[in-house]
Amino acid sequence: MIKQATSILKGHSLTYWRIAQVFVAAVGLGILLLLIFLPEIGIHAFWNVLIPIAPILFVVAVGLWRNTCPLASTSLISNHLHFSKKKRLKVKQRGRLQLISVILLLVIIPLRHTIFNTSGHATALILTLLALIAFYVGHRYHWKSAWCSSLCPIHPVEKLYGKKSAFELPNAHCKLCVNCVSPCPDSTKPSKNPIKKKRRLNANIAEVLMVGGFPGFIWGWFQVPDYTHGEGWKHLMITYAYPIVAMAFTLIVFLILKKMIAKKNKAILVNLFATAAVSIYYWYRFPALIGFGMFHQDGMLVDLSQMLPDWFPVLLQFSTTLFFSWWIIFNKKETASWVIRPPYANQRKSIPKFNSITNKSF
């Protein structure tokens, strides 16, 4: 059952959440400054600490991220300061933005090998650009509709992984629900099998691409090394070819299986592909972080390869895969929603009008 808060977030709880939001925003700003002024440390802090934590956080507590993400806070500045234009996002526009967010994700990730993983300045530039876009769409459209629930390139990953959060938290951004988007990805139950729902074509394409293609895309991405000193631009073709070809492969497998299996089992298929995506990520990422990567220095936080036995990274790989399989596929836990919907600002809107775009579609 979907919960709805009966009172607004206030007092100590609100203060703690505001402190957490300011703290995470300060960390984000600190990393941005490090990327500019001390790029080597900034690269480690962003690509080798913050980013590797993100997928597991989306799996177990996506609401915590949704409540504290610095880009979410940036997109809401104009709303908080009362100069947002508060335009309502149309269903068609939302579908388009959702597809653009997936495309952005697929374009940006391979460029990590080309430039972002080795250039603090380039990473700072793309983060600043994303923050400006978040601010702009947050200024133009109502509350979280355009950025957090549509265009943010991280949102497709949140939807893919965040089906079984460990706990539901209060919504620390929305004191009252202004029904900015319907259905709200924060406040409604993650769909077990999104793909059966009737939605706008763009939203459907975005979701099928993510569910079916993301495992292959991640595998392909890890087959390419990081390039330094501008060499990456010469290898741009191969940098994109690996993830895109592997993505096409898993997407085709997914579409065939989807056609073959019974309707009632399609949710399991979606969970299997989500598990594959996050497991493949950590299968490569954890060993690389501690010096056991395929390309020795790439993505390394600390070199423990001389201290740890060779079986240690294998143990890590199997442990994480088992954990995600259990959490996403076998765990019977049902997540009501990522965060608890606050009371409605306008009681007349208390029964949200659902449009044809489903929410956490996968």
Ligand code: SF4
């Ligand atoms: S809780 Fe309400 S105001 Fe907040 S994002 Fe969801 S629909 Fe928008």
